[in-house]
Amino acid sequence: MNRPPATLAGVLARVPGVAWILGLLVIGFSFFSRDFLSGPNIHNIGLQSVILLILALPQTMIIMTEGVDIAAGAVLTLASVVLAWVLVHGGSLPLALAASLATGMMFGLANGMLVALLKMPPFVVTLGTLGVAQGLALIVTDGQSIVVSSDALQAIYNGEIAGLPLPLAIGVAVYAVSHGLLYHTRFGTYVFALGGNPEALKLAGIRADAYLIAVYVLGGLMAGLAALILTARMSSGHPTSAIGMEFDAIAAVVVGGTSFERGKGWLFGTLLGVVAVGVLRNGLNLLTIPSSAQVACIGLLVIVAMLVDGLKGRR
Amino acid sequence: MGEATVPLLELRGISKNFPGVKALDDVSFAVYPGEVHMLIGENGAGKSSLMKVLCGAYTADAGQFFSNGEPVAIRSPADARKFGIAVIFQELSLVPYLNIAQNIFLGREFRARISTRIDLPGFIDHARMHREARKILDLLGLELSTRTLVHELGVAQQQMVEIAKALSQHARILVMDEPTAALSERETERLFAMIRQLQAEGVAIIYISHRMAEVFAMGDRVTVLRDGRKVGSRLPGEATPDELVRMMVGRSVDMTYARRFGNCDGEVILDVKDLHSENGVHGVSLNVRRGEIVGLSGLVGAGRTEVARAIFGADKVTAGEIRLFGQPHQGSPDQAVKAGIALIPENRKAEGLALIRTVCDNLVLPGMRKVFPSRIYKAARARKIARDLIERLRISTPSPFRAVQVLSGGNQQKVVIGKWLSSESRFFIVDEPTRGIDVGAKAEIFALIDQLVQQGAGVLMISSELSEIVHVCDRAYVMRDGRIAGHLAREELSEENILKLGMHHE
Amino acid sequence: MNFALSRPGRFIGALTADLRTVGYRLAAALLICVILTVASDAFLTANNLLNVLRQASLLFLLASGLTLVIVTAGLDLSVGANIGLSACIAASVMKLTGSALLGAASGVGVGLCIGVANGLLVALMRMPPFIATYGMLWVVHGITFWYMAGTTIYGFPAGFRALGSGYFLGVPIPVYLMFVFLTLGAFFAQRTTYGQEIYAIGANRESARLSGVPIARRLILVYMVSGAMAGLASLVFLARMNSAEGDIGEAFTLPAIAAVLIGGTSLFGGVGTVSGTLVGALILTLVLNGMNLLTLDASWQPLVTGIIVILAVYLDTLTRKRAEARN
Helix, strand or coil, X not given: CCCCCCCHHHHHHHCHXXXXXXXXXXXXXXXXXCCCCCHHHHHHHHHHHHHHHHHHHHHHHHHHCCCCCCCHHHHHHHHHHHHXXXXXXXXXXXXXXXXXXXXXXXXXXXXXXXXXXXXXXXXXXXXXXXXXXXXXXXXXXXXXXXXXXXXXXXXXXXXXXXXXXXXXXXXXXXXXXXHHHHHHEHHHHHHHHHHHCHHHHHHCCCCHHHHHHHHHHHHHHHHHHHHHHHHHHHCXXXXXXXXXXXXXXXXXXXXXXXXXXXXXXXXXXHHHHHHHXXXXXXXXXXXXXXXXXXXXXXXXXXXXXXXXXXXXXXX | CCCCCCXXXXXEEEEEEECCEEEEEEEEEEECCCCEEEEEECCCCCHHHHHHHHCCCCCCCEEEEEECCEEECCCCHHHHHXXXXXXXXXXXXXXXXXXXXXXXXXXXXXXXXXXCCCEEEEXXXXXXXXXHHHHHHHHHCCCCCCCCEHHHCCHHHHHHHXXXXXXHCCCCEEEEECCCCCCCHHHHHHHHHHHHHHHHCCXXXXXXXXXXXXXXXXXXXXXEEECCEEEEEECHHHCCHHHHHHHHHCCCCCCCCCCCCCCCCCCEEEEXXXXXXXXXXXXXXXXXXXXXXXXXXXXXXCCHHHHHHHHHCCCCEEEEEEEECCEECCCCHHHHHHHCEEEECCCHHHHHCCCCCEHHHHHHCCCXXXXXXXXXXXXXXXXXXXXXXXXXXXXXCCCCCCEHHHCCHHHHHHHHHHCCHHHCCCEEEEECCCCCCCHHHHHHHHHHHHHHHHCCCEEEEECCCHHHHHHHCCEEEEEECCEEEEEECHHHCCHHHHHHHHHCCC | CCCCCCCCCCCCCHHHHHHHHHHHHHHXXXXXXXXXXHHCCCCCCHHHHHHHHHHHHHHHHHHHHHHHHHXXXXXXXXXXXXHHHHHHHHHHHHHHHCCHHHHHHHHHHHHHHHHHHHHHHHHCCCCCHXXXXXXXXXXXXHHHHHHHCCCCEEXXXXXXXXXXXXXXXXXXXXXHHHHHHHHHHHHHHHHEHHHHHHHHHHHCHHHHHHCCCCHHXXXXXXXXXXXXXXXXXXXXXXXXXXXXXXXXXXXXXXXXXXXXXXXXXXXXXXXXXXXXXXXXXXXXXHHHHHHHHCCCCHHHHHHHHHXXXXXXXXXXXXXXXXXXXXX
16 A cells, blocks of 8 residues: 555654644644634634545545646535525525535536546646636626525534534545545556556556546535535535635645655645644634735745755655 | 467568558568567667557557467457557556555456455455565565555666566566666576566567577577568577678678777876765765776666766765866756766656757757857857757758657767767766667767767766677776676676676675 | 658747747738628727737736746746736835836836746745646735735826826837837847757756756746736736726736747747747737627636637647657
């Protein structure tokens, strides 16, 4: 398998970047703000990070195939809007969820087909679908929020399973599924190959295109799933709710150690990266730093993470 | 080998056309069980097209295949595998961040099972995969862990994994494209032993080679290709190397370049002391004088290319001293070039040329800052320099303004070497100068290098072909495990001595 | 040896190939003009044509630096955000000091700094350009928004406004700037060693490195140029709009990329010219102008531009793959 050695020394040696940064952030913020290490705040960080995690995990795989999906945020927004719309028009929660998943899948399919079949650079393709998704979200909502009051939805957000808040449980489940997919299935093996040596797949007679499309479809599907939690949290579908979240997701993936070349990736690193980004945003919020400036800080975080990795001699 | 038996594979009248060129023209030959069938020919003779047709990557435009006497069609990699054909290309098809077992079984992973009757489609049985991979690696005598990620392996080991991959597919016909190109003598011996074992089991090997010694050592039959056509087949016992070369080239050519050796006591151009680099150089000291060609030999993985890269600045130097023309030197490649060092890299297409740029552009690039110190680029002057170089080096190209990718391997290599001549380089590091180049062009390359030292430059030449080192170098260092194992002066220079130093058994 | 393997590709000789690709595109531009003349009475008026030229000039100024970046097989997605911040800072400084010169210098300076930052990320930290500049886009955007805090700055000295709205001999000033920078740009790309090295980097970075080209320095250079040109373009834009807000410039990134791609520069690197970008800017502006004249809603423009970019990239991909397959 491709996980790093499970010894403590092995983990520390492999990911000094994320681990050290995370540690520093936690220590720093708890110093600056008394509320930081409080129970409710940690609960808050966890819940907010789940959505990002669900976006960042498939993004990890997409980046491993030497691609990227910058439409993820816009697709998530659109899916959230669709979910809210179905609920408001009398649909049941399962139906709304199905619609949300379908929306995500459609965009994932479009992205995948343009990248795999027409061989176009992924950032251009997803830049295009970003525009389409954003445009559609604005059209459907007319620029306004779609407020939802649904007990079923609230149950999702406030519910618990085995003592864990339901959204967190969903996050754990998604992580487990992603881990299984990447490290225990043929699909996962081929994700490594798509980035590392797609020719090898073709020579082995595998339909590489199909698997590449599948990776993007997975990304869209996860965006649709994340919409459930997003809409539940905001009790509404808003046309700009998650615009730009893909930036956080990509930052988390990069900070976590996944590389843009040759099919190198690490899922657990992405998890740590997501926590790091979540901690950063939360801490900055507590220090009342506005969102626009927070983005600058996340950019800085990515640079610091890459610097630290560079210093440790990893490339 | 049993001529009376049915051939494992037979080709009759195979042709393959591309716009403007006949890659294969009515090629027919047969391969029998247990034979090593050598396929030789110059670059462009059709060997790689034939390989691609055999493995199903190309579909033949005309002709028929016969597997065990039955007519069959090979139109896809799956077809080729069905008939037991496995091809091992020079460009390896391994996935860097997957481990050895995963690479061997790429596309044919074992399904995980919950119980003896229920299996999980899509999920992989890792334990079984590693067990099977272990078996094959043991067969090849490779002591690597199956969990090693392929990107951590050296080129020679990666090639072994490729061979393991082919074997795991129960191939009956293995097609190998210059398998020993990146292997040391010891690894070559191991490969040959494995080949003999496979022969004993009835596996046939189609072996493409540029090395005469191998052809006569291992071949049961030799087929010569030229310009897409089959010129003829011979039994090695009935032919001479010269005859084969004549068939390949159409004229008689000296196989070994005869160099006139003189006294080399010029000033020391390069003096390296205790060099360490972050990429596998562990304390190397050597020197090169003006007017001499110094060889750097050793098994693959001994660190020769790494030394070259460290001196040139392509890899980071962590300790030690480099003196160039008496002055201390260090730094990145652009500083090395400024100081007068030239590097002819191992991989000319990936590292030595900009394929889509013109011959002129490529020839002028390294010398640009010396030729145009004001940084104003004058196209006319550049054209003149390019034309002069093309004439001087006899580079065969329709025009200086064609993209360099249309040139043959030998001419591309001349561009790679020639581009340094306008930059007043005084010291050349040449890494595998004749790899993948046909016999005729090899001699020209050596003549070129000889010219360089005659004009007062110094050359450090890395080569895996022992005969090249012996016949062309004034003296040689032999490397082992990132260090210099020994030095051989002119009188001591022989293939045997090089091997002895390079291998060193405790 | 058989050299008849390929007919002459696009790379036959610097000059003749250049003329050929630019020539085709000029012809296309003329064709569009003809179509528009037929389709709308308002097209062939002096007013409209000058407007098209002025807008194309602005686009060209922005896209000219971007061309060099794309030639190195890189990308600068931050040019739009760059315009925003540069314009806002320039406006601020002008308001504060009353000096158009200081304002202009700071505008270009900010653009340059953003370019340097991009260059450092790409060259020294080895970040893939589209991620580095994509991140920079957000960071710069965030800074601009934070800095402007929702306010608008307006009212600039007449001398400065002439830069964007002024005329000289009946021709808008930006058009003169366009020709100046066309000459400078073409000279830099084709007639300096820097330009040659930039093309070499785009064609094969490792080979260029091993040929002694100082990769990091040249990459930082091209991103600097792209940033500085964005700064310059922001001044022209500011002069024309006579006001600065937090969200200006966003809409420029896609058209700039479109102009470069239409002009024949390949995303894969090593190929492309500044003059091509000029014709590309012209073609795109003509198309958008045509849409305006035919009273299509302005919100269609990003969509059309996006489709043009996708088509251009598709063609580029096809051409490159075909050339590689031939090899």
